[in-house]
Every structure is written in structure tokens, then in C-alpha cells.
Amino acid sequence: MIPAMPASAAAAARPRQAARAVLWLGRVAVMGTVTALILIAGVWASWGTAQHVLLTKGREQGTVEVTRCGGGSCSGPYSPLSAGSQARERVVLADSVAVAKGRTYSVVVKPGGDEAVRSGPAGVLYAWVPLGGALLLASVVVAGGLRRTRAAWVMAGSGVALLTAAFFAV
Structure with a gap:
């Protein structure tokens, strides 16, 4: 009877399999993280x-008509739409491709300042x-x-x- 695999080869394969399992587990842990x-x-x-x-809810909502852009921001007068919101002469929007001078945007004013974000x-x-x-x-x-x-x-x-x-x- 001829054995399928010599005992020395089978013993050498076990550490390789263990090393592969550890490497696989390490790769999954690192890439998952x-x-x-x-x-x-x-x-x-x-x-x-x-x-x-x-x-x-509870934030000031309204519209801003952009009158000036420059230096990475656009600004304009704020007209309130929500109860408790006050009109402002100037609120600031981040200047991006989506904001153009002369257009009106619906905004939400961030609490404690004059900075607004589009809504x-x-x-x-x-x-x-x-x-x-x-x-x-x-x-x-x-x-x-x-x-x-x-x-x-x-x-x-x-x-x-x-x-x-x-x-x-x-």
C-alpha cells in the first residue's frame, strides 16, 4: 500500500495552512478597519x-438673495420664512459651484452666527x-x-x- 502523502509532507503542510489563516485574518481585520x-x-x-x-426644527429658515461673492463665500440679505426668525442684512453662504450671484436660495441659518447652509x-x-x-x-x-x-x-x-x-x- 502506497500512502497518498508521506508523513513528513503532511506535517509540513499544517504550519503553512496555519500561516495562511493568520495572514487572511490579519488582512480582513486591517482592510475592514x-x-x-x-x-x-x-x-x-x-x-x-x-x-x-x-x-x-427650531432653526431659522428663510431665503437669501446672493448679492456679493468673493474670498470663498457669498453673502446677501436674509428674508425669514419660519416663525421666530429675524431678517438680517447679511448672511454668508460657502462659495461653491452651486451658488451664483443674483440668485435666491432657501437656507437654514446655523445657530449663533450669520452663516447659512442651503436647505x-x-x-x-x-x-x-x-x-x-x-x-x-x-x-x-x-x-x-x-x-x-x-x-x-x-x-x-x-x-x-x-x-x-x-x-x-x-
């Missing part, structure tokens, strides 16, 4: 603006743009590091859909 950090950073970056747009569907989508970028970046890590291509495609599709919707909304 990197993915989680990327997504947390995307939510964190988005939440600074999104909280004002999504949680509008409505365009403001909500624009606030979550950093999360869309994080989803795209994390999809590459999930596909390459975790080798979960379906999950990566879902993440990438979600990121592209969010960024595209924000582009067309603003």
Missing part, C-alpha cells in the same frame, strides 16, 4: 452641514457629498483588500448615485 475609518470620516465630514439641513433637496444632497466620495474610496478597499466585489459594486454604485444626484440637484 480601513474601510470603517473611511466611511466614518465620510459621515463625520458630511454631518457638519447635514445636521443643520436635516434637523431643522431643501439640493441642500441635503450637497451636504452628503463627502459621504459619496467616501463610499467610492471604500469600495476600492472592499474590492481589493477584502475581495468582496459585490459589496464593492453596491458601495460604488451608491456613491456614484449620490454624487450624480447632488450634481443635478444643485
Whole structure:
């Protein structure tokens, strides 16, 4: 009777399998951590603006007509729409591609200042743009590091859909 594998070869294969298992577990742990950090950073970056747009109860809501842009911001007079909101001569919006001089935008004023963020569907989508970028970046890590291509495609599709919707909304 001829053995299928000599005893010395079988004993040498066990440490290789153990080493592969440890390397696989290490790769999954590291890439899972990197993915989680990327997504947390995307939510964190988005939440600074999104909280004002999504949680509008008790916040000042109104419109601003942009009269001046320069130095990374646009400003104009604020007309209140919500109860308890006061008219202001000037509120500041972040200057972006989505803000143009001479146009009127619905806004929510951040508490304790004269800084405002866009509200409505365009403001909500624009606030979550950093999360869309994080989803795209994390999809590459999930596909390459975790080798979960379906999950990566879902993440990438979600990121592209969010960024595209924000582009067309603003």
C-alpha cells in the first residue's frame, strides 16, 4: 500500500495552512478597519452641514438673495420664512459651484452666527457629498483588500448615485 502523502509532507503542510489563516485574518481585520475609518470620516465630514439641513426644527429658515461673492463665500440679505426668525442684512453662504450671484436660495441659518447652509433637496444632497466620495474610496478597499466585489459594486454604485444626484440637484 502506497500512502497518498508521506508523513513528513503532511506535517509540513499544517504550519503553512496555519500561516495562511493568520495572514487572511490579519488582512480582513486591517482592510475592514480601513474601510470603517473611511466611511466614518465620510459621515463625520458630511454631518457638519447635514445636521443643520436635516434637523431643522427650531432653526431659522428663510431665503437669501446672493448679492456679493468673493474670498470663498457669498453673502446677501436674509428674508425669514419660519416663525421666530429675524431678517438680517447679511448672511454668508460657502462659495461653491452651486451658488451664483443674483440668485435666491432657501437656507437654514446655523445657530449663533450669520452663516447659512442651503436647505431643501439640493441642500441635503450637497451636504452628503463627502459621504459619496467616501463610499467610492471604500469600495476600492472592499474590492481589493477584502475581495468582496459585490459589496464593492453596491458601495460604488451608491456613491456614484449620490454624487450624480447632488450634481443635478444643485
